[in-house]
Amino acid sequence: MRGDGAKLAQKLLPQVAMLSFLSPGEIEAISHRGEIESVNDGDVLITEGEIGNTLFLVLQGNVAISRDGFRLAVSEMGSVVGEISLVDSGKATATVTAIGSVMVFRISRENFETLYSNKNFVRAILKGLAAKTREALARDVGNLHRIEGLRDTFGRYVSKAVLDDILSSSDPESLLSGRLANATILFSDIRNFTSFSEHLSAADMIGLLRDYFGRMVPLVTKHNGYINKFIGDALLVLFNLPVAYANSAIEAAQTAIEMSQSLDEMNADRRERGKPAISIGIGIHVGEVIAGNIGSVERMEYTVIGDNVNLCSRLEGLTKHYGVRVLISEALREKIGQHFLIRPIDLVIVQGRQTPTRIYELCGAMSSARDAEVSMCQQYEEALNLYFARRWRDCAKKISQSKLLANDNPATVLRHRCEGFLKEPPPQNWNGAFAIGKK
Structure with missing residues (x-):
């Protein structure tokens, strides 16, 4: 883009939320890699099922996101559409239509690929993709009557056994409605990932996360865990929800042990390639939570909330303080103690709580303990x-x-x-x- 168009783009692009942290120089570079276009009400920007070749940044107005004829969401000014099919070179997963008069900034595939060298731009795209992955998962969980769509999307984050139990339930939607439920919660996080990633190239950062999640996610689904959220480099995993399972506490503990073992293997591979090792923390707790679809008509997400969820997050955070990989609560220890080598670590008052909490380290399976x-x-x-x-x-x-x-x-x-x-x-x-x- 040249002349007045580039100047206008430089003025409007910073209002796109995911680009707001880019420098003026980076914004200027992007402004020369696309074109500003005005589209009318009802104009189709992206068609579901077609190979995606264009990224659109919505500068003014709103666009509708639809799939199979159903409107899923409305993306407002400052949003981004089309990046998923550009990144994976696949077919568009939804149709995007203008609502009223809309101004967009169009970036072609060729120009998009030239921006890969901009680390901050790639990070912005990754954050946007992570957010949309969570939104897409929540929408599919909230519409269980669309069984095939649920199998394609939700099935990547939960074991086939759990998914089949949801779909075969006489009232599957009741499983996702708001209710009090007992759950085993596992929270994991890569330590110091923000500062760690600053020293990585965009390609290395993408490769690291792909390798890490590629190893960890199968372990979760193997033990009937449900990945409720990807939060950047973190995972929130539920056991015993949305459907109840026997031995869910033991399954969660075994998942943590295998995640730790898998991380050791991953770090060994990284060292052989001259790359730095990474560290993770894992917290596990069991208790009553509020579970169900939460949100609005346009955006629903199956999630869990409550003090026990917060405590699990605190346990993960304490792993760094004590220099251990897995910390568990007393409630979990009481359910799994005879099967695992566990030691008491401390009695603590965590942030946001008045009552002291006994914390324990999950050291490994008792059967293999030295x-x-x-x-x-x-x-x-x-x-x-x-x-x-x-x-x-x-x-x-x-x-x-x-x-x-x-x-x-x-x-x-x-x-x-x-x-x-x-x-x-x-x-x-x-x-x-x-x-x-x-x-």
Whole structure:
């Protein structure tokens, strides 16, 4: 684009939400890779089923998103359409039609591909794709009568067994209506991904996430988990929802163990290729949640909310503080304890809660636990009991003299805390709980 058209594009493009963080120079570069067009009410920008060759940025007005003749959503000024079929070189998944007079910025496939070198532009497209993936999944879950569409979309995020149970239910929609339900919740996150990704090229960042999710998602579905949300590099997984399953707590714990093992394999592959390893944290909790389709007529999402969901997120956040990979709640430990090697880690007051929470590390399956691992867990628990008894000097001494605890991260955290309490003890009414100020 040249002249006045490019200047107008430079003025209007920053109002597109996903481009708002780009620099003026990056906006200018994009402005020369497309054309501003005015379209009339009812004009079709994208046709469902056709190979996508164009990306549209909506600069003024609204467009309707429809599939199979049903309107799914209305995209407003500042939205982006057409990027999914451009990225995967596939057919358009929906029809996009102008509502009233609309001004768009059209980018062809050829020009779109020249922008791949712009890391921030690629990141913006990825964020948009992640958001639309969540929206598409929620829409399909909210319309179970469209069974084939549900199989194609929802089936990628839940095991076939769970999907078949949903579809074979006498009243499948009741499974997705608002209700109180008991669920096992697993939350995982790549640690420090934002700062980590700043040092990656766009291609490396895409490759990393593709490799990571490609390994983790099959493990979730293998154990009848339902991926409720992709939140950037994070996963929110539900077990026992939308349909109830026996042993869902055990399935969740086994999923976490296999995710940890898979990450070790992935990092070994990355090191062989001269790439840095990544770390993850996993939190698991079981409890009552509010589950169901939430949103408006135009945008519905099956999700879970409640204090127990928040606690699971806090558990994941604490893995970084204690230097462990998997933390679980006491409620989960009571359901799975005999099957897994578990050690108590601490009694904490997490952000947003008044009641202390006992947290535990999920170390592995009991059947494959080594003697040294079992002994280390026992020695740590003995030290922790000394800590709760206010015998901080004895606790610190036991940790310092133990070869098994010498390089153990939770033991180091506990020893440092004991050393601090020796200098400045907590009040006499201290109940053993330690307040954690951050997620």
